Amino acid sequence: MSRRTTSPCPCGRPATYAECCEPLHSGRAAAATPEELMRSRYAAFAVGDEAYLLRTWHPRTRPPRLGLGEGGRMRWVGLEILGTSEGTAFHSTGTVEFRARYTEGGRPGSLHERSRFERYDGAWVYVDGDLHE
Numbered sequence: 001m002s003r004r005t006t007s008p009c010p011c012g013r014p015a016t017y018a019e020c021c022e023p024l025h026s027g028r029a030a031a032a033t034p035e036e037l038m039r040s041r042y043a044a045f046a047v048g049d050e051a052y053l054l055r056t057w058h059p060r061t062r063p064p065r066l067g068l069g070e071g072g073r074m075r076w077v078g079l080e081i082l083g084t085s086e087g088t089a090f091h092s093t094g095t096v097e098f099r100a101r102y103t104e105g106g107r108p109g110s111l112h113e114r115s116r117f118e119r120y121d122g123a124w125v126y127v128d129g130d131l132h133e
């Protein structure tokens with residue numbers, strides 16, 4: 001078993017990566033809510049899974065590539081969910097406001113975003129987000 005599968009999940013939930021976000025990344029499970037998708041996308045950034053990030057991005061706003069491996073200087077170190085709205089089984093849209101902490105070149109930073117999600121072909125996907133200071 002690799003260290004990645006026995007390590008705590010980067011998304012912040014009290015489970016191992018193998019028990020939490022890895023099943024979503026591998027396609028064995030699907031996110032049930034926008035928050036679960038947000039957490040799994042954060043974990044994908046943390047582990048460098050560009051394919052998952054692109055697969056869970058709405059086609060109308062998805063970039064052709066992300067280039068996660070380029071530079072290799074950014075390291076994601078923590079996720080805080082600040083709020084959610086809609087996103088239940090009865091909704092077709094939802095939002096998640098979060099703060100993600102990282103280090104880049106040894107300097108700490110954070111990203112604060114209110115992300116929008118939609119159901120597309122029956123699955124939650126990331127659409128876009130508004131950055132906040």
